[in-house]
Amino acid sequence: MKPVTGRPRGDHLLYRVVWLGALLLLMLGFAIAAILVWGTVKFVIDHGLNPSLLGTIYQPTHDQFGLLPFIAGSLVVTMIAIVVALPLALSVAVTVIATLPRQMQMIRQILSGLVAIPSVVFGWWGLSLLVPSIRWISGRPGFSLLAGGLVLAIMILPTLSLLSINALDRVSVRWVEGSLALGATPDQTLGRLILSVSRIPLLEASILAVGRALGETMAVQMVIGGRVLLPHGLLSPGATLTTQLLTDISLLPPGIPGHYVLDFMALLLLVAMYGMVVLVERTRRWSL
């Protein structure tokens, strides 16, 4: 007897073509990781395991590669962004789900339009309104970690709102009516049922938003001030891994000693993103 094969004959061409497509994507993905690792290796070959890496002084042309200011800057602006954006996004989601049943579809469309606003537009807006406002209120220059974080918060708001709406939308009407029929107030239904049921999807949404904020370059670069300093207060200027990459690709072109520190910074970002992907995978497993 002939063995049963999964694919009928005549399908081999299509199968091979799409298989090749999938393989190419995988290879490109691995190539990116490999290039960054290779760059990092070259960095280590050129400069050894430089003790300055853990320091705060960053002068790549003088063998000083303290990356701490950038890592701290990235973490601070991302924290500000998620802390500011999450309550607002939840507000939008609760309003759309619980308060305005009919207009829901329209608001979703508006939000998915807002998701597509280019990040430089947020940067422009940060420069023309946010930075002057902070300057006016604080008397400092205004270019600051705070400005970077707030620009990011506004930038991730549409995405985070949409994801939160989708998370809350999975809560069945039957549960909501069951809760109300037991004499729960709308607030109690929200807190003890809706938010409790959707906490895992909301966590996943937040991780995705953090990923987007951590990877953003342009909008932050425009308002953060671009100073290599350990953050000492929200109003101080700073830099992040991404903004420093943007600044340094032109200042440290290949061939200049210290160029490969950029590959190392990019590798850190890649590892962070991979960590988030794995984390989202985990949260999905919890929610099952």
Next chain:
Amino acid sequence: MDSKAPDLAVRHLSVRYGEQVALSDVSLDLEGGQVLALIGPSGCGKSTFLRVLNRLVDRSLEVRYEGEVVLGGIRILDPDTDLVALRRAVGMVFQQPSAFPFSVFDNVAYGPRLQGIRSSHRLRSIVESSLKKAALWDEVRGKLRRPAASLSGGQQQRLCIARALAVAPRVLLLDEPTAALDPLSTTKIEELILSLRGDYTLILVTHNLQQAARISDVTAFFRQGLLVEIAPTREMFTAPKCAETEEFLTGRYE
């Protein structure tokens, strides 16, 4: 409300959703502690009637109602009726089991916790007595921490009844509680309803005429938003007054 299961009096109740009339000029009386079965073709307004009694109907869009509904002395259509208190007094069980995605225990304890009961000892005794009343205790004892979704459909439906009973209501609304269940589970729910009769006023929407005949004291037949006939169940099923009712009961309807 006093300790006796409350009486229900409905006078000239009309409900419309926008332009669509769901109930028009319905009047009926029900003595406390009895089982009222609502029968009629789909879309006849029986579910709307049920959702009026705990004002869940307020959630529907563009809903308007008039008339008077008095349940155990409370005029439940008054605009300033306390909906939270009303819904605690009037429990409801839905067609699809609506067990929350929590554990069995947390499902039953949900209502008491809303009322601010924190003591784990009291919660446990409420959960146990409610599950016993719902004839589910023997099947779930020792499994209280399991997710409710791991129970069978019939068990989930009884869990929903236990959950409703845990708030100590005086009235229980049942919206086709056995429509999604197998015959064995249906029998269990029917036995449960009979055991609750007397302590609670029960109002049951059902598509299953035999079920109405088996477990109700009074049957009301609705058609296109009108209450066609209401009578003690035995009378209704043996000698209906209206020709329309007879047609429906004998299956010659539409």
Next chain:
Amino acid sequence: MRGQTWHRLALVGAVLVFTLFIAMIGDLVWQSLGVLSWHFLWSPPSEMGHGGIGPELLNTLVMVGIAALISLPLGLAGAIFRVEYRGAPGFLKVFDRVRFTFLSLPTIVIGLLVYQWVVVELGWPLSIRSGIVALVVMNWPFVVNIGIEALSGVPDTSREASMALGATSSQTLMRIVFPSALPALIAGLGVSTARLLGESAALIFTAGINVAVHWSWSMPGETLAVHLWYLRTESLAPHANAEAAATGVVLLGLVALVLYLTQKIAHWLKPRDYSRKSA
């Protein structure tokens, strides 16, 4: 009804969010009014003022159009393999991790890589073609995602019904799966194109921040988004802020147009359900 305090607070928050976005877009439009004109749309940029965005507009359309066209088949192939053939579970896990990580990779990193390998190693100039490479690399995993979501939206019962009638999987794909997935696919492609239109970090060191006097594949090709960034951070031109705002308005207009058209087409292609209306 009592107990709605949090709902009211949420409403206030939601109104705040939408006010913020309306104010933001309103401010952009308001500040652009001084320079926005036909002249601005067609003329080359100038550091002396009274410049325009003509070349940027052309570069953006060409680069985004070509990058979208190239990444479409590449991405679709991956998506078809992932949804229709699946492969071994271990492969699936690796594939998904790679595509999600790739997708969330900061675009500046893609800019760095293309700069190192295409511009420096291969010796391509800072040019439109290098920029297209960066855009394709960036768009590829995104299209794979769109394809996967669109194809998985087609219920398995349709596939099984088709196979049960003796269709091969490629026939099923062409006659059943693609037509049903097409609306979602087109809407998704609109989103990915809008994302390309707004990209700047990946292009600064691949396509450059200048425009050539005569258009060429091998000449620098600044796009609208890059131009907006350049105007607002480096440029010394008078009215740079207004020109940046005007560039932003044009960019937003393009994004909105792409999204609107693709949504319209997607909606038009969707099989209509006539039974719903009468009910």
